[in-house]
Amino acid sequence: xxxxxxxxxxxxxVMLLAPPLSLVAMAVPSLLRRPLPEAAISRITRASSTTGFxxxxxxxxxxxxxxxxxxxxxxxxxxxxxxxxxxxxxxxxPLSLGFALLSTGLCGVVAAFSSRYLHREPGFTxxxxxxxxxxxxxxxxxxxxxxxxxxxxxxxxxxxxxLLVAFFQDRPAPVANALRVFAVYRISDAAMLVAAVLLxxxxxxxxxxxxxxxxxxxxxxxxxxxxxxxxxxxxxxxGKSALLPLSGWLPRAxxxxxxxxxxxxxxxxxxxxCFLLLRAEPLLxxxxxxxxxxxxxxxxxxxxxxxxARVQTDxxxxxxxxxxxxxxxxxxxxxxxxxxxxxxxIVGHASYRxxxxxxxxxxxxxxxxxxxxxxxxxxxxxxxxxxxxxxARRAIYLAALERGFLDVTIDRVVVGPLARLVHLLDRxxxxxxxxxPARHGRDDR
Amino acid sequence: MTAxxxxxxxxxxxxxxxxxxxxxxxxxxxxxxxxxxxxxxTLLVSAxxxxxxxxxxxxxxxxxHPGAILGDSVLRLDALxxxxxxxxxxxxxxxxxxxxxxxxxxxxxRRTAAATLTTTSCFLTTSPxxxxxxxxxxxWAFVAALSAPPNRHARNVTLCYLGASTASFAAGVTMMTMxxxxxxxxxxxxxxxxAAALLRKGIFPFxxxxxxxxxxxxxxxxxxxxxxxxxAYVTAVLVVPRASPEALRLGAIxxxxxxxxxAALATFQRDARRACGYLFVSQSAxxxxxxxxxxxxxxxxxxxxxxxxxxAFTGISRCVLxxxxxxxxxxxxxxxxxxxxxxxxxxxxxxxxxxxxxFPGTLGFVGQELLVEGAVQIFPVVGLLVVLAxxxxxxxxLRMYFSLFCGKRVDAIHLxxxxxxxVCFVTASVLLIAVGLAPAPIVAAELAAGDGILRAxxxxxxxSPRDGGGGPRSFAPAQDP
Numbered sequence: 001x002x003x004x005x006x007x008x009x010x011x012x013x014v015m016l017l018a019p020p021l022s023l024v025a026m027a028v029p030s031l032l033r034r035p036l037p038e039a040a041i042s043r044i045t046r047a048s049s050t051t052g053f054x055x056x057x058x059x060x061x062x063x064x065x066x067x068x069x070x071x072x073x074x075x076x077x078x079x080x081x082x083x084x085x086x087x088x089x090x091x092x093x094p095l096s097l098g099f100a101l102l103s104t105g106l107c108g109v110v111a112a113f114s115s116r117y118l119h120r121e122p123g124f125t126x127x128x129x130x131x132x133x134x135x136x137x138x139x140x141x142x143x144x145x146x147x148x149x150x151x152x153x154x155x156x157x158x159x160x161x162x163l164l165v166a167f168f169q170d171r172p173a174p175v176a177n178a179l180r181v182f183a184v185y186r187i188s189d190a191a192m193l194v195a196a197v198l199l200x201x202x203x204x205x206x207x208x209x210x211x212x213x214x215x216x217x218x219x220x221x222x223x224x225x226x227x228x229x230x231x232x233x234x235x236x237x238x239g240k241s242a243l244l245p246l247s248g249w250l251p252r253a254x255x256x257x258x259x260x261x262x263x264x265x266x267x268x269x270x271x272x273x274c275f276l277l278l279r280a281e282p283l284l285x286x287x288x289x290x291x292x293x294x295x296x297x298x299x300x301x302x303x304x305x306x307x308x309a310r311v312q313t314d315x316x317x318x319x320x321x322x323x324x325x326x327x328x329x330x331x332x333x334x335x336x337x338x339x340x341x342x343x344x345x346i347v348g349h350a351s352y353r354x355x356x357x358x359x360x361x362x363x364x365x366x367x368x369x370x371x372x373x374x375x376x377x378x379x380x381x382x383x384x385x386x387x388x389x390x391x392a393r394r395a396i397y398l399a400a401l402e403r404g405f406l407d408v409t410i411d412r413v414v415v416g417p418l419a420r421l422v423h424l425l426d427r428x429x430x431x432x433x434x435x436x437p438a439r440h441g442r443d444d445r
Numbered sequence: 446m447t448a449x450x451x452x453x454x455x456x457x458x459x460x461x462x463x464x465x466x467x468x469x470x471x472x473x474x475x476x477x478x479x480x481x482x483x484x485x486x487t488l489l490v491s492a493x494x495x496x497x498x499x500x501x502x503x504x505x506x507x508x509x510h511p512g513a514i515l516g517d518s519v520l521r522l523d524a525l526x527x528x529x530x531x532x533x534x535x536x537x538x539x540x541x542x543x544x545x546x547x548x549x550x551x552x553x554x555r556r557t558a559a560a561t562l563t564t565t566s567c568f569l570t571t572s573p574x575x576x577x578x579x580x581x582x583x584x585w586a587f588v589a590a591l592s593a594p595p596n597r598h599a600r601n602v603t604l605c606y607l608g609a610s611t612a613s614f615a616a617g618v619t620m621m622t623m624x625x626x627x628x629x630x631x632x633x634x635x636x637x638x639x640a641a642a643l644l645r646k647g648i649f650p651f652x653x654x655x656x657x658x659x660x661x662x663x664x665x666x667x668x669x670x671x672x673x674x675x676x677a678y679v680t681a682v683l684v685v686p687r688a689s690p691e692a693l694r695l696g697a698i699x700x701x702x703x704x705x706x707x708a709a710l711a712t713f714q715r716d717a718r719r720a721c722g723y724l725f726v727s728q729s730a731x732x733x734x735x736x737x738x739x740x741x742x743x744x745x746x747x748x749x750x751x752x753x754x755x756x757a758f759t760g761i762s763r764c765v766l767x768x769x770x771x772x773x774x775x776x777x778x779x780x781x782x783x784x785x786x787x788x789x790x791x792x793x794x795x796x797x798x799x800x801x802x803x804f805p806g807t808l809g810f811v812g813q814e815l816l817v818e819g820a821v822q823i824f825p826v827v828g829l830l831v832v833l834a835x836x837x838x839x840x841x842x843l844r845m846y847f848s849l850f851c852g853k854r855v856d857a858i859h860l861x862x863x864x865x866x867x868v869c870f871v872t873a874s875v876l877l878i879a880v881g882l883a884p885a886p887i888v889a890a891e892l893a894a895g896d897g898i899l900r901a902x903x904x905x906x907x908x909s910p911r912d913g914g915g916g917p918r919s920f921a922p923a924q925d926p
């Protein structure tokens with residue numbers, strides 16, 4: 001094994017082990033009712049973030065310096081059952097290591113910010129435990145070389161996201177919204193799992209390196225199989241990156257603390273879907289249909305989000321929809337095959353939006369500060385109020401104000417009928433048992 | 446052989462000692478302490494028996510020339526039974542250690558010991574007659590546990606369903622063993638045994654008694670009766686080797702539908718107990734799906750899920766019971782609070798629930814992954830229902846977690862766990878994660894057990910007159926390699 005490969009192995013191991021070790025170090029004392037002081041938790045998180053970032057940077061520099069192509073690193077078989085093997089494979093190339101570097105870097109910034117922002121918050125330890133879970137998840141997604149590893153990272157992202165939305169768990173609204181967010185994530189996870197199973201079924205392997213290599217002679221899938229798997233990946237991406245029609249959960253996710261909103265819905269989690277699509281671009285390229293599907297999803301989401309962003313009345317929602325606009329554009333770029341542009345767009349947008357989210361709570365203070373230093377801004381003449389607004393313009397405005405009626409439509413079309421069906425079945429079950437009445441009357445939805 | 450007899454005696458002695466001790470004047474808390482020690486001993490002995498080298502293939506034959514109804518041996522330890530023998534003892538330990546003081550009684554502890562002994566005996570035999578006797582005994586003990594006036598309705602419902610299943614099982618075994626293989630009567634017998642297993646496991650449309658028992662009956666006896674999944678064992682030993690492909694296909698599809706049905710209903714339930722009941726229906730159906738699909742991966746997956754779901758589900762039920770003992774009946778449409786007071790219980794609940802949903806890093810993930818892979822090979826479209834069931838289960842589990850542990854802190858209620866409760870919940874959670882992170886040994890063992898089941902099927906005619914030989918059948922289980 002050459003020196004470069006050994007360095008890459010070591011960097012990968014360090015990057016992947018730092019978050020779970022910090023998670024255990026923070027969670028166990030807390031569960032044993034001996035929680036660590038805030039300073040210790042901050043130090044652990046900072047050490048973990050720095051280690052992860054340095055490991056990712058070392059890995060990227062080493063890989064670029066070696067001048068070799070994509071490298072698959074295997075840490076052995078997780079478990080195998082006859083013909084089906086589930087392995088700890090990781091795919092190292094500039095794309096995966098670049099995204100890992102971006103992730104660990106931004107997570108380090110957020111960790112440093114959070115330790116001050118959440119000072120004396122009752123759930124301080126819980127926040128950082130969930131944050132470590134998120135860092136672990138995004139690291140796995142970044143460098144996953146097999147669908148099992150990708151799925152594990154994907155699930156960790158979803159769970160940590162839902163639990164952080166419910167961070168202020170004393171209030172009912174964040175918890176209810178977290179459940180809603182998790183419901184959409186389950187759709188995304190189900191699509192991802194089906195894609196993984198079908199990949200095993202069709203190709204006999206869960207290797208992402210082989211699947212996403214794009215070389216026609218190494219492609220193990222027929223066109224129809226590629227379209228099916230690509231469509232499922234687009235569905236998984238739609239859930240995680242809030243593409244239409246699954247965009248309704250995004251403003252609900254703003255119930256969490258600002259730093260977690262920043263790193264999840266401004267910077268990394270919302271781009272995790274784009275990154276997956278970027279990886280799967282060779283698969284998309286095998287079928288015009290899949291490309292059109294991804295392009296349509298991206299373009300409609302961008303148009304929808306930019307309209308909604310313009311009528312939001314709170315800064316976090318406005319930023320969220322602005323971020324979603326860019327995500328839609330990135331997805332469209334990937335569908336058009338502009339992968340380098342898409343990656344640069346992801347890096348730039350994630351960094352910029354993170355900064356905007358983190359400074360959002362201070363925006364009034366900053367404006368006042370600016371005014372104090374520069375004097376009040378020039379009084380610009382107010383635009384004349386329009387006396388008449390066209391019906392189309394009014395309809396678009398109302399639709400944007402109601403965020404495209406997405407939640408209402410999903411409630412009416414999916415949740416309502418499903419709940420009614422389940423209540424009917426529940427009553428039927430009770431009837432089968434002698435018609436015993438429900439203890440609490442009508443079940444909730 | 447003598448050493449094996451000694452081990453078997455060690456396995457039976459602790460539950461028998463508790464049954465005896467429960468008739469003395471020992472204080473009930475002290476009796477519980479003895480029961481916990483006995484359950485731990487039984488678990489240890491069963492683990493030693495299961496892990497001992499050369500254990501597979503050990504059998505105590507019937508004297509003389511037994512008929513088909515007696516089977517080949519009184520007691521048999523093969524790859525399958527060695528894997529699941531520790532299960533009843535583990536569930537017994539969880540049950541007696543975590544039963545709230547207010548619900549602890551002498552008769553209850555006696556019943557838990559009896560149920561453990563019966564289930565362990567079931568898992569150690571393939572004799573049809575003994576299985577019928579033990580099945581009947583376990584049903585009788587369970588129904589007896591529901592004799593208190595508040596549980597009468599649940600008892601009547603349970604009696605109807607389980608009475609029918611017992612009658613069906615007894616009639617089916619008689620027809621299977623007394624008539625020549627391949628005859629129409631024998632095939633009808635296999636169908637009856639399959640129906641009995643479906644009834645006992647609560648597979649749609651015979652599922653309604655399980656949520657009812659959890660809702661209006663008693664959770665402790667219900668879990669000890671259902672979680673070890675004797676119905677799945679009977680399916681593996683008696684049904685899979687000789688049922689026709691059509692029968693197994695029907696059973697597998699019904700089980701798949703039940704898995705989704707149970708998980709969907711659990712998601713929308715308002716009562717925690719009822720939600721637990723439907724969650725169990727779903728998990729139990731997943732095990733049945735794998736067994737009846739007769740695919741190597743799916744069978745191995747279902748065996749992994751059998752163990753994972755039994756431990757996870759028992760843990761979840763005990764969490765609910767612990768909370769009920771402190772707060773009363775739990776309404777899932779409210780947020781009850783309490784995370785700050787019991788972070789350990791909340792975290793354990795979350796881990797156990799995630800294991801049920803097949804979250805990566807838990808044993809449930811391994812089982813579900815194998816099950817989905819195998820099910821899709823047999824049922825390319827319908828098999829994907831397993832994924833749908835997993836999605837609903839995840840939603841139901843997180844909803845329960847949010848409802849039970851989120852919300853305003855209620856300081857008036859004492860929620861701190863007792864040390865024995867802490868040990869039980871932590872052990873169950875750590876076990877599911879540890880084995881889930883390093884599942885290779887258990888997967889290899891489950892594959893071997895699954896291969897045994899499939900070899901037995903490959904050897905036997907599948908109820909078809911043209912490929913079946915005449916004469917009463919022998920119930921020799923598969924030999925392990």
